[in-house]
Amino acid sequence: MINYNEALEIIKSEFQKLKLKVEEVDIFESYNYILAEDVIADVDLPPFDNSAVDGYAIKFSDTSQWKIIGEISAGNFNSFNISDDKAVLITTGSKIPVGADTIISVEDVNVQSNTLILKANAFIKKGMNIRTQGNDLKRDEIAVRQFTKIDSKTIAVLASCGKEKVKVYSKLKSALLATGDELIPINEKPSEDKFRVSNIYSLYAAMKEMNHTVINLGFAKDDKEMIRNKVEAALEMNIDMLITTGGVSVGKYDFLKEIFEEQGVKEKFWKVNIKPGKPIYFGVYEKDERRILVFGLPGNPVSSLVNFYVFIKPAIEFLFKQNTINKLTAILQNDLKKKDGKRHFSRGVLFTENDELKVTSEFSQSSGNLVEMSRANCLIEIEEDKLNPKKGERVKCILI
Amino acid sequence: MINYNEALEIIKSEFQKLKLKVEEVDIFESYNYILAEDVIADVDLPPFDNSAVDGYAIKFSDTSQWKIIGEISAGNFNSFNISDDKAVLITTGSKIPVGADTIISVEDVNVQSNTLILKANAFIKKGMNIRTQGNDLKRDEIAVRQFTKIDSKTIAVLASCGKEKVKVYSKLKSALLATGDELIPINEKPSEDKFRVSNIYSLYAAMKEMNHTVINLGFAKDDKEMIRNKVEAALEMNIDMLITTGGVSVGKYDFLKEIFEEQGVKEKFWKVNIKPGKPIYFGVYEKDERRILVFGLPGNPVSSLVNFYVFIKPAIEFLFKQNTINKLTAILQNDLKKKDGKRHFSRGVLFTENDELKVTSEFSQSSGNLVEMSRANCLIEIEEDKLNPKKGERVKCILI
CATH class of the missing domain: 2.170.190.11 (Molybdopterin biosynthesis moea protein, domain 3.)
Incomplete structure (x- = not known):
């Protein structure tokens, strides 16, 4: 089983092979997009003393x-x-x-x-x-660099350079499919042994929060024929990513991996030495000029969302050269149990006290506990060789 | 002249008097909204062992x-x-x-x-x-609290509770008007003594980044009659905020303050002991059941945007009880000049190195330098009584 860093590098290198599309948007619609051109000052800034x-x-x-x-x-x-x-x-x-x-x-x-x-x-x-004229920037100098995320600060510079239309990278397109006999629509009440499907909602929102596009394929029961048809149709779509949940664990009904193989998806890895989210599958589908990254995430909603935060999100940020501050070191406020050699991503609450960053994690840490996950604001990242971090130690926190 | 903390308290207390509207949105559209109800678990979570x-x-x-x-x-x-x-x-x-x-x-x-x-x-x-059944949450317990910002984590809990429709606070509505004889549209080239209008673009994006609504009233020359008409019309609109730029400094043509008074806007303060952004005006307009908060920001695009980040943004977060981590303490990497008794908000670049947060600020710190502002990721907040912070000192940084 490969380790986290190795898996993330594989994903990043496949993301980097995606062909990014470029489009022109009105400056008023450009915030949150990634700039696809160097914007050049067409006048001195300021234009006069x-x-x-x-x-x-x-x-x-x-x-x-x-x-x-x-x-x-x-x-x-x-x-x-x-x-x-x-x-x-x-x-x-x-x-x-x-x-x-x-x-x-x-x-x-x-x-x-x-x-x-x-x-x-x-x-x-x-x-x-x-x-003085040109003190901020001389004419013909680069005002805003390619791969800058357009926000309220940069948009003012774009305006000062006369950019009514801005070249930006098109949103990535992903299709989302949940699988599992245990799933029911959220407008039904769970009876006997069913769960309301929740991970298509969280993964949908997670992609949207990153300003990307999602095609929601809903969910399918563990019927091989039905799932095969859905996957086959998805792989014909004009998408960059197919994200599925369920069906990649080791149970008898976990046959999504087989379907991917049949359809010509090349497996890059299956299972990573992490907790939660170990059963993640990653593969690549190539046909003609199209290239689709295929993520088979576990059915457990906490695991699939943690997988998103620690694999898909950083890989997309890497692709668009975003250097955001999303890992912070904080002082752990309670002991944490960790007895194995996996990399753990424990749910925590990060806060500041006396100018210091602190993180508390008095949660059950059950990978099924969505409610506690929803109340966390970070993942405490505990590396493979680190065991049982103690209160008072400094730990790495990933903002979520 | 009042100090920053005093001014912010006044703004916050007026924000708190706004009547928040509530609407129901589809769960798929609910991310980034603030929840306007306690969402109750209608079943045990998990629903069975x-x-x-x-x-x-x-x-x-x-x-x-x-x-x-x-x-x-x-x-x-x-x-x-x-x-x-x-x-x-x-x-x-x-x-x-x-x-x-x-x-x-x-x-x-x-x-x-x-x-x-x-x-x-x-x-x-x-x-x-x-x-075990009900371990995460028992039926009838609160699953997600009112005033929670809906994101990829909470949306999964909403789904698990069967919330197809979610009650959220409606977006705040603001109208935006720039004023100044020096302004020209961004599709013209500045000649002689004109600037392309940039602050309506940055303030527009800043409100949108917070998931609120903006009515763009464009810009007006320093013609009292014309501006009076625009302000009068804006105060008739169904808005929560009117934000103007320009016309609140002490120059002869700065008559926006007079117009506000004529129109019945009650001044709460004018000028705050800060740099940049000192000339900020804040008032409240009340008529019948309507209540509009009026911000007269300086015309300088850096000053008006800093005003947004240090006054309007925290006040909106306070209104919606958002407790986000946006102030971090970092080690200053260079000396900063500060000789006066104002609170300064200097542009800085925050980064992590060896698990430590550091901030560099080798900028001109000219309050007109939009290009440098656009390359910063934080404001270094230096309090009134602090002079010339030195390299190696710990300073507060506001993420922007």
Whole structure:
């Protein structure tokens, strides 16, 4: 059985072979997409020398008193030629008049009729409070790099560069299929030995949270013919990923792996030395120009969701070169049991106290306990060779 | 001039007076919304005693050898009465047969024809590997609490409780208006003393990132009559917030504050002792049953976006009782200049190195530098009485 790091590397390398599609979207729709081009500044930023404050434009000298000869407000340039004892009222963002080289903030002066007088404790320095043309970025320089995730900060730069339309990577498309005789629709009440199907909902939301597209194929009973038909149809779709749940464990009815093989999916691995989520299957389907990554996740809803968080999510982030801060070190607040050589992903609650990150994990850690999973905000990652981490130790937490 | 904490408290208390609307959405559309009801378990979770592993159901005793008398797979219960030397093959999630009280994992046994033999080094314990009915949650207990943000984890619990439709808080509605003679549309090239309008794009994305609704009113020149008409129309809308940019500084053309007053908006504060973003105006408009929070942000795009991150975002999170981890303590990698008694929010890049959080901030820190802002991932918060933080000190970082 392979270890976690090995499995993740295999998945990442297969993700990297996917052919990414590019599309153009309106700037207002571009947030959360990944930029598919280097965006170049088509003008200097800022486009002209301008005032960083509300104040007075002067020519720097020894004087501390000036005659106010006019005003310039943002967007209403007036041409003045500023000489030694002259000053012009100027608002933030206004273009600097000829001759002026320094802006004194309104906070540093008193005005008596038309005379500007520097406050006793004020200090002025040549060039202060001026934003010079091209200081942020020169024309033709890269303003926003390819693979930047577009957010409220970057979108302002795109706007400043005049990008009404933005080239972004298309959302990945995945199809989702749950399998198992134990599954019933959520609008039915479980009787005897049935469970409401929950993992198509959680995996659907998990993909959507990452801004990708999901085709929900619903769920199928453990009928080989029926599942084969569903898988065959899915592999004909224009998708990047097929994610199934159930049918990859070692029980007699776990035949999804066989179906994948029959359909020509090449197995990359089956089972990883982790807990929960050990029975994960990963394979690749190639036909003509199409390439589909196939994930067979366990039927247990906690296991399948942990698999998503520790394999699929980081692989997608790797594919799009996203370097997000999602692993934090925290001080464990209780002992944890771990007696085996697997890598564990235990559900925890991360919090800050006295400027320190702490994590508590007084959960049952039953891999079936969805309710406790839903109340966690991180997975505590305990490596293969580490046994029984103790209260007070520093542990790695993956934000979920 | 009031301090940051005081200003934030005022904003929070006004947010809390907003009347939150509730709507019902389909479970598939519910992710990212805030739950507006306590969701109650309508069945025990799990609904019946079931096996946590693929294995064999037995009645615990001293024996280490059993006769296999049948099998039960998930969703296919067969009734067996398990006595001392009998075992039934059972898959994960299958209902436990009568008489069985322990499940032995397949990993702990060998099978010879129909005989099950415990491995020499295997250890069994009465009750092991059984998920008992109602262990996660008893019927009628609260499964997911009101004000929980619905995500991939919680949605699985909603599904398990049969919630096809979910009561959630409606998105907040805000209208967005930029003002300033210096502004031009982004499809024009800036000439002379004009800037492409960027802050409506960033504030639009910032609200959308929080899953709220934005009505974009575009931008208006500094024409009092025109702006008055736009503000008047906005205050008639069915919105929770009006956010404007520009026109609240101390320049002569900054008359938005006057317009708010004329229209009956009650000023709560104007100017806060922070940098950047000092000129922020906050007021409240009340008419009949309607209540609109009015934010007049500075025209500078970095200042207005920082105002959003440090005032509007935390106030919305407070309103919806969201307790997200967005402030982290990190080790400063360079000296920072700070000579005044304001609270500073400096742009920084947070990263982890050797399991430690570090933050670097070798930026110009010009409040006009959008490009540097777009490359930051946090704001370093430096309190009023702290001066010139040095390399190696621990500082607070707000994730952005």
